[in-house]
Amino acid sequence: MATLTWLLLTYKVPPEPASKRIALWRKLKGMGAVYLQNGVCLLPKTDDHVRRLKMLENDIAEMSGEAVLLETIALDRAQEDKVTARFNADRDEAYREFIDKCDDFEKEIAKETAAEHFTYAELEENDVDLKKLQGWLEKIRKLDFYGGALAEEATQRLKGCEALLDTYAQRVFDAHDENR
Structure with missing residues (x-):
C-alpha cells in the first residue's frame, strides 16, 4: 500500500478582527481540512491543495500572522489510520446531514402529493431544492478523500429524491393536461 502524504499547515493569527480568523477557518474546512488542534490542520497532498495553501x-x-506549511507522512500504519478516520468522520457527518435533508425533501413531496397540490410553482420550488441537494452532494464527494462509509447511502438517497420528483412532475403535468 502506498504511503499517504499530507500537507500540514500550522498557523497563528491575531484574535482580531475575528471575521478574518473565521474566514480563514471556513476556507480550510471548505477544502476538507481536518484540525489536529487549534491552528494545526492536515489535507491530503495534491497540487491543488499545495497551491491553495500557499495562497x-x-x-x-x-x-500579521505566522504560518508554516510542511509535507508529512504518518509514523506508522496506526497513525495513518487515525488520520484517515478523522477525514472520514468529517465526511460522514456531512453525509448524515445531507441524508437528513433528503428526508425533508421526501416529506415535502409526500405532503404536497397528499394535499393534491400539483402546481407548476410547487414543482419549480421542489426542482430548485433538488438541484441544491445535487450540488451539495457533489461538494461532499469532492472532499471525500478516503471513501466515507455513508457515501453510497447518500448517493442512493439522492437517486430516490430524483425519482420522487420525476413522479411528482408527472402528476403536475397530468393535473394540467400536459400529456393529452
Whole structure:
C-alpha cells in the first residue's frame, strides 16, 4: 500500500478582527481540512491543495500572522489510520446531514402529493431544492478523500429524491393536461 502524504499547515493569527480568523477557518474546512488542534490542520497532498495553501499562507501573513506549511507522512500504519478516520468522520457527518435533508425533501413531496397540490410553482420550488441537494452532494464527494462509509447511502438517497420528483412532475403535468 502506498504511503499517504499530507500537507500540514500550522498557523497563528491575531484574535482580531475575528471575521478574518473565521474566514480563514471556513476556507480550510471548505477544502476538507481536518484540525489536529487549534491552528494545526492536515489535507491530503495534491497540487491543488499545495497551491491553495500557499495562497492561504500569504493571506495569513497579510493578517500579521505566522504560518508554516510542511509535507508529512504518518509514523506508522496506526497513525495513518487515525488520520484517515478523522477525514472520514468529517465526511460522514456531512453525509448524515445531507441524508437528513433528503428526508425533508421526501416529506415535502409526500405532503404536497397528499394535499393534491400539483402546481407548476410547487414543482419549480421542489426542482430548485433538488438541484441544491445535487450540488451539495457533489461538494461532499469532492472532499471525500478516503471513501466515507455513508457515501453510497447518500448517493442512493439522492437517486430516490430524483425519482420522487420525476413522479411528482408527472402528476403536475397530468393535473394540467400536459400529456393529452
